[in-house]
Amino acid sequence: MEYMRLNKKNMAVFIEELGKICEVWGPVKDGGQVKFAPVSNVKDMDLDGFKNSTMSPKEIFFPQSEIMLSFQRSGEGANIYRDEQAQPSKKAIFGIRPCDARAFRILDTIFKNDQFTDNYWFSKRDATTLVGLGCSEPCSTCFCTSVNSHPFDEKGLDVLTSDLGEHYLFKALTKKGRDLLAGISVLREPSDANIEAHMALRKKAEDVMTVQFGTDKVKDKTVLELFNEDCWSGISEPCLNCSTCSYVCPTCHCFDIQDEVSKEGGERVRNWESCMSWIFTVHATGHNPRPTKKERVRQRFMHKFKYIPMKRNGEIGCVGCGRCVALCPVNIDIREVVKQMNS
Amino acid sequence: MNARTNKIREIAKQLLDKHKVDVVIGFKKGTIPLKNVPYFARNSKEADLLVWDGNCVGNLANYLSRMGDKRSAVIAQGCVSRNVVGLIQEKQVNSDNIYIIGMPCTGMLDSRKIIAAVPGEITEVTENDLYVIAKGRGFEVTMNRNDVLSRNCDRCTVRNPVLFDELAAEKVNEQEDPVRYERIKAVEAMSPEGRAAFVDELLSPCIRCYACRDACPLCYCPECFVDKSSPQWCGKSQDSSDVLSYHLIRAFHTAGRCTECGACEDACPMGIKVRLISGKVEKEIRESFDGFEAWKNLKTQPPLTVFKRDDPQPFVKE
Numbered sequence: 310m311e312y313m314r315l316n317k318k319n320m321a322v323f324i325e326e327l328g329k330i331c332e333v334w335g336p337v338k339d340g341g342q343v344k345f346a347p348v349s350n351v352k353d354m355d356l357d358g359f360k361n362s363t364m365s366p367k368e369i370f371f372p373q374s375e376i377m378l379s380f381q382r383s384g385e386g387a388n389i390y391r392d393e394q395a396q397p398s399k400k401a402i403f404g405i406r407p408c409d410a411r412a413f414r415i416l417d418t419i420f421k422n423d424q425f426t427d428n429y430w431f432s433k434r435d436a437t438t439l440v441g442l443g444c445s446e447p448c449s450t451c452f453c454t455s456v457n458s459h460p461f462d463e464k465g466l467d468v469l470t471s472d473l474g475e476h477y478l479f480k481a482l483t484k485k486g487r488d489l490l491a492g493i494s495v496l497r498e499p500s501d502a503n504i505e506a507h508m509a510l511r512k513k514a515e516d517v518m519t520v521q522f523g524t525d526k527v528k529d530k531t532v533l534e535l536f537n538e539d540c541w542s543g544i545s546e547p548c549l550n551c552s553t554c555s556y557v558c559p560t561c562h563c564f565d566i567q568d569e570v571s572k573e574g575g576e577r578v579r580n581w582e583s584c585m586s587w588i589f590t591v592h593a594t595g596h597n598p599r600p601t602k603k604e605r606v607r608q609r610f611m612h613k614f615k616y617i618p619m620k621r622n623g624e625i626g627c628v629g630c631g632r633c634v635a636l637c638p639v640n641i642d643i644r645e646v647v648k649q650m651n652s
Numbered sequence: 653m654n655a656r657t658n659k660i661r662e663i664a665k666q667l668l669d670k671h672k673v674d675v676v677i678g679f680k681k682g683t684i685p686l687k688n689v690p691y692f693a694r695n696s697k698e699a700d701l702l703v704w705d706g707n708c709v710g711n712l713a714n715y716l717s718r719m720g721d722k723r724s725a726v727i728a729q730g731c732v733s734r735n736v737v738g739l740i741q742e743k744q745v746n747s748d749n750i751y752i753i754g755m756p757c758t759g760m761l762d763s764r765k766i767i768a769a770v771p772g773e774i775t776e777v778t779e780n781d782l783y784v785i786a787k788g789r790g791f792e793v794t795m796n797r798n799d800v801l802s803r804n805c806d807r808c809t810v811r812n813p814v815l816f817d818e819l820a821a822e823k824v825n826e827q828e829d830p831v832r833y834e835r836i837k838a839v840e841a842m843s844p845e846g847r848a849a850f851v852d853e854l855l856s857p858c859i860r861c862y863a864c865r866d867a868c869p870l871c872y873c874p875e876c877f878v879d880k881s882s883p884q885w886c887g888k889s890q891d892s893s894d895v896l897s898y899h900l901i902r903a904f905h906t907a908g909r910c911t912e913c914g915a916c917e918d919a920c921p922m923g924i925k926v927r928l929i930s931g932k933v934e935k936e937i938r939e940s941f942d943g944f945e946a947w948k949n950l951k952t953q954p955p956l957t958v959f960k961r962d963d964p965q966p967f968v969k970e
Contacts, residue, residue, distance in 0.1 A: 549714075638920075
């Protein structure tokens with residue numbers, strides 16, 4: 310069946326039964342933050358009033374610091390290397406928002422090309438089933454409809470969930486999703502009215518979230534035209550050049566690899582890095598091709614709205630989650646930036 | 653529009669029209685509730701976008717050291733004016749190029765407190781001298797302004813600018829802080845293990861975005877120790893010892909210089925109370941050096957930057 314229905318009264322059983330198939334993750338409150346974490350019980354989840362996780366869920370597949378391998382000194386200075394990739398657990402994540410799932414799809418194309426596959430990303434990603442939750446009430450900082458998506462976008466999800474009040478309606482979108490739901494006893498066939506309610510919810514959310522900016526002129530302008538626009542000085546002027554926007558972003562994916570070495574051996578760690586940082590582009594000679602925050606700020610927005618679309622058939626490198634809008638310490642609003650790029 | 657906003661615009665227009673300054677650094681209204689954006693007005697039309705309300709968080713002195721030779725006017729409350737004094741004393745700015753529009757301050761709002769006090773997403777916030785009203789879908793909550801101030805503003809004892817060329821409002825009454833260092837004293841009272849666990853917990857949400865450093869007017873080094881790669885002083889990973897090293901070393905660099913403006917804490921996207929660390933250093937300085945407070949005037953230098961022959965601490969001479 311494409312659609313299945315769950316009475317919320319049976320949510321505890323649903324989570325329990327999922328838990329027998331694989332590890333179950335969901336949104337949980339952790340201090341002042343909301344994050345995706347393993348849950349053993351429906352009560353662990355923070356679904357009441359849940360909007361989205363504070364940090365993007367990319368950290369599940371691409372942690373901020375990840376040990377890639379370790380090495381040990383032995384005998385006459387020879388090093389013994391050990392692959393440190395853990396065998397990832399099979400998991401289902403409940404409550405992923407469609408924007409974040411689309412971000413995973415973009416990152417899939419970045420962590421794999423015709424020559425290389427990044428196993429650190431894919432080993433965890435492939436073992437995961439995404440049970441997404443459509444956004445019935447998008448936040449005011451959200452703008453997915455302006456970046457070719459919508460609050461119930463199915464691309465990237467294995468299952469789409471609609472919150473119908475008394476029930477959840479599940480729509481299985483992939484084999485992974487169908488296989489997962491097939492193992493659950495408390496799912497029922499939905500009524501036509503349930504499916505209509507889902508469609509109405511989707512329509513309402515799309516209507517609420519009007520398109521806030523266009524990207525047509527960004528597409529038409531050449532790279533150099535955009536690069537040399539006057540707007541960059543003004544856009545970057547209030548910027549603190551911290552890395553908040555990059556680190557909370559679901560599609561930012563740059564990293565730095567460091568060997569952390571002691572006398573006996575060490576570990577090779579990859580850590581998130583940000584193009585907002587001065588050190589990101591400084592050369593060994595001391596020359597820095599992005600010497601001021603103007604060049605660094607320009608890079609971030611050009612990457613999302615020009616370079617990624619150029620290389621990936623028009624797909625925009627921003628999914629409209631709005632985390633950077635909400636968390637930028639000086640309120641640099643990506644929507645306003647793109648409006649200027651598109652003017 | 654409030655009187656302070658009006659007055660700022662009037663002053664800014666005069667300064668710009670008479671070419672007394674090249675730029676006026678203030679705030680304009682932000683794109684989301686409870687946020688204003690630092691704004692750089694360069695003509696009288698742009699001056700009309702300047703605003704002043706409880707959402708002007710962050711320390712504008714931070715931008716002064718990056719303005720080069722431009723003649724800049726800056727809107728400065730007590731804390732910001734002290735940081736301007738600091739930048740002048742530390743020779744990061746030329747005082748001839750700075751015009752201070754003094755702003756007696758009634759404190760900035762703590763957006764986290766306000767967001768936590770309402771049942772849904774806030775779409776509009778209005779305020780007056782006494783109240784803050786937050787509205788959203790299906791709710792309207794009125795709060796006492798004093799209850800939702802940033803913690804550093806709530807306890808601020810230097811609300812009036814210490815140095816200014818012109819004031820944009822009447823001076824306000826200064827407050828006492830009878831329970832100064834209350835939170836820090838509570839941490840000091842813990843066992844060493846308890847303190848270690850407390851600091852671990854405090855810093856566990858840190859994502860090392862360095863917003864706390866980048867929002868701080870004291871942090872003007874062209875290359876921060878944490879960015880040095882040769883030699884590399886500090887590990888780059890999320891290892892808790894590296895995260896702690898960053899925060900501790902940064903706090904030490906603020907010793908005798910911190911004005912407790914709270915820009916670090918306001919900038920933190922994860923809501924970490926980073927002032928608990930820099931505040932401990934500030935407390936040590938105050939207690940070791942006769943109640944010293946940084947940058948209250950242009951003459952008194954921070955104790956750690958001067959040498960005195962009669963220094964009471966003998967280790968200096970040994």
